[in-house]
Amino acid sequence: MEVLIWLGIMILLLIIEAITVGLTTIWFAAGALVALIASMLGAGITVQALLFFAVSLILLFFTRPIAVRYINPQKIRTNYEDTIDKTVKITRCVNNKNSTGTAVLNGLEWTVRMQDDNIVLQEGALARVVAVEGVKLILVPEEDKIL
Numbered sequence: 430m431e432v433l434i435w436l437g438i439m440i441l442l443l444i445i446e447a448i449t450v451g452l453t454t455i456w457f458a459a460g461a462l463v464a465l466i467a468s469m470l471g472a473g474i475t476v477q478a479l480l481f482f483a484v485s486l487i488l489l490f491f492t493r494p495i496a497v498r499y500i501n502p503q504k505i506r507t508n509y510e511d512t513i514d515k516t517v518k519i520t521r522c523v524n525n526k527n528s529t530g531t532a533v534l535n536g537l538e539w540t541v542r543m544q545d546d547n548i549v550l551q552e553g554a555l556a557r558v559v560a561v562e563g564v565k566l567i568l569v570p571e572e573d574k575i576l
Contacts, residue, residue, distance in 0.1 A: 431468040431474060431477065432465060432468045432469055435461050435462075435464045435465035435468055435477070435481075436461075436465055438461045439458050439461035439462055439465060442454040442455070442457050442458035442461060443455070443458045446458065452493055452496055452497060452500070453489070453493075456485050456486075456488035456489040456492070456493060457481075457485040457489075459484060459485065459488055460480070460481040460482065460483075460484040460485030460486075460488070461481060461485075463480050463481065463484045464477040464478070464480050464481040464484075467480050511535075512534060512558045512561055512566060513558055513559070513560070513561070514557060514558065514559075515534055515535075515557070515558050516555050516556070516557055516558075516571055517532035517533060517534045517539070517541065517555070517556055517557075517558060517566065517568065518532060518533050518553070518554075518555055519531075519532050519541070519550050519551065519552055519553060519554045519555070519556060520532055520533055520538060520552060521552060522549065522550065522551055522552055523541055523542065523543055523549065523550040523556070523568065524549045525542050525543050525546040526546065530542060530543075530550070532556065532566065532568070534558070534566070539564075539565070539566045540564060540565045540566070541556070541565060541566045541567075541568050542562075542565050542566075542567055542568070543556075543567070543568055543569070543570075544559055544560070544567050544568065544569050545569070548569075548570060550568070550570060554570070554571075555570075555571040555572075556568035556569060556570055556571050557569050557570075557571045
């Protein structure tokens with residue numbers, strides 16, 4: 430009977446893995462396979478359960494990071510990650526209190542706000558990007574330079 434239970438658990442975990450493709454339940458399916466083999470060899474339920482959890486957790490923690498790296502080896506960088514620490518040119522006065530401000534970065538115009546609400550930057554000034562909040566760049570003045 431235990432063999433059928435482990436077989437059922439393994440099949441269920443494989444189905445869940447096929448649906449989600451999250452590389453999580455596959456390791457527990459491997460643990461269920463080891464427990465299934467232990468059951469067929471006559472091991473007690475305690476040994477089967479210990480093998481199931483031990484094998485599953487060892488595979489999850491030690492092989493999942495490697496598998497994820499090889500399945501998705503190239504991280505797609507977005508323009509968000511490239512904007513931090515870049516210098517932008519203000520194209521419209523940046524005033525947080527009036528909710529105004531735009532700047533050009535890499536040929537694209539962005540909505541911008543200052544990190545400090547009390548700082549106002551005029552058109553032509555340069556600023557450095559320190560964060561991105563939603564679709565807005567958060568800026569700090571760059572040494573009062575003007576182009």
